[in-house]
Amino acid sequence: xxxxxxxxxxxxxxxxxxxxxxxxxxxxxxxxxxxxxxxxxxxxxxxxxxxxxxxxxxxxxxxxxxxxxxxxxxxxxxxxxxxxxxxxxxxxxxxxxxxxxxxxxxxxxxxxxxxxxxxxxxxxxxxxxxxxxxxxxxxxxxxxxxxxxxxxxxxxxxxxxxxxxxxxxxxxxxxxxxxxxxxxxxxxxxxxxxxx
Numbered sequence: 001x002x003x004x005x006x007x008x009x010x011x012x013x014x015x016x017x018x019x020x021x022x023x024x025x026x027x028x029x030x031x032x033x034x035x036x037x038x039x040x041x042x043x044x045x046x047x048x049x050x051x052x053x054x055x056x057x058x059x060x061x062x063x064x065x066x067x068x069x070x071x072x073x074x075x076x077x078x079x080x081x082x083x084x085x086x087x088x089x090x091x092x093x094x095x096x097x098x099x100x101x102x103x104x105x106x107x108x109x110x111x112x113x114x115x116x117x118x119x120x121x122x123x124x125x126x127x128x129x130x131x132x133x134x135x136x137x138x139x140x141x142x143x144x145x146x147x148x149x150x151x152x153x154x155x156x157x158x159x160x161x162x163x164x165x166x167x168x169x170x171x172x173x174x175x176x177x178x179x180x181x182x183x184x185x186x187x188x189x190x191x192x193x194x195x196x
Contacts, residue, residue: 002149003109003148003149004068004069004088006147006148007068007069007071007072008069008070008071008072009071011069011071011072011074011075012075014048014049014072015048015049015072015075015079018048018049018051019049019050019051019079020051021051021179023051023052023055023104024055025176026104026133026135026176026189027052027055027056027102029133029172029189029191030100030102030131030133030191031056031059033100033131033171033191033193034061034099034100034131037099037129037130037131038099039099039100039127039130039131040060040061040062040099041061041062041063041064041097041098041099041100041127042056042061042062042063042064042098042099042100042101042102043063043064043066043094043097043098043100043101043102043125044056044063044064044065044066044102045066045089045101045102045103045106045107045122046066046067046068046103046104046105046106046107047065047066047067047072047076047084048067048072048076049072049075049076049079050065050075050076050077050079050080050082050084051079052102052104053065053076053080053082053084054079054080054082056102057080057082063082064085064098065080065082065083065084065085066084066085066086066087066092067084067085067086067087068086068087068088068089069086070086073085073086089107089110089118089121090117090118090121092121092122092125093121094121094124094125095124095125096124096125096126096127096128097125097126097127098125098126098127098130099126099127099130099131100126100130100131100132100133101122101125101126101130101131101132101133102133103122103132103133103134103135104133104134104135105135105136105137105187106134107134107136108135108136108137108150108151108152109148109149109150109151110151111142111149111151112142112151112153112161115151115161116161116164116165119161119162119165119168120165120167123165123167123168123194126194127194128194129193129194129195130193130194131171131191131192131193131194132168132190132191132192132193132194133189133190133191134189134190134192135176135187135188135189135190136151136152136153136158136187136188136190137150137152137153137178137185137186137187137188138152138153138154138155138175138178138185138186138187138188139152139153139154139185140152140154153188155173155175155188158173158188158190159173162190162192166196167194167195167196168192168193168194168195169192169193169195170190170191170192171191171192171193172189172190172191173188173189173190173191174188174189175187175188175189176189
């Protein structure tokens with residue numbers, strides 16, 4: 001079973017496990033930067049339950065939820081009342097379309113060698129000076145775990161990969177607890193701005 005199949009099979013359980021998670025502190029960090037550039041269009045990358053899409057929408061933002069799992073998209077549409085794009089990241093073809101991209105744990109299943117290509121697509125999708133939020137599991141593991149493919153990063157690796165795009169300026173990089181895993185496991189959160 002590949003990762004998308006996993007999310008399709010266990011969509012209801014994943015929805016229940018994640019829909020009420022408190023992401024307000026991270027969302028506020030993101031929205032603070034978005035307000036600085038008077039941004040109002042947001043792509044919610046890997047929207048899952050639609051929890052964050054709904055929060056952005058209720059604050060008046062023009063939000064586009066996107067997920068690669070058909071079953072998660074169906075649940076997110078019911079939860080948010082918004083149309084959800086069902087699309088693999090590799091198929092994204094947006095050009096200067098969004099002031100902000102919110103990718104909470106959206107890229108944790110992307111192999112490291114594919115990450116630069118996805119980052120290029122995300123950068124293309126951002127307007128000039130657009131804001132990108134991403135979070136990754138912190139560590140050095142890459143491979144199959146619990147029925148899905150995972151890729152972890154150290155702070156140094158993540159800084160290097162983002163800097164090597166030549167198109168993103170890191171505004172902030174910080175860690176938070178990862179509620180999905182063992183106590184003490186961390187998520188690396190990054191806010192970056194499109195500079196070219």
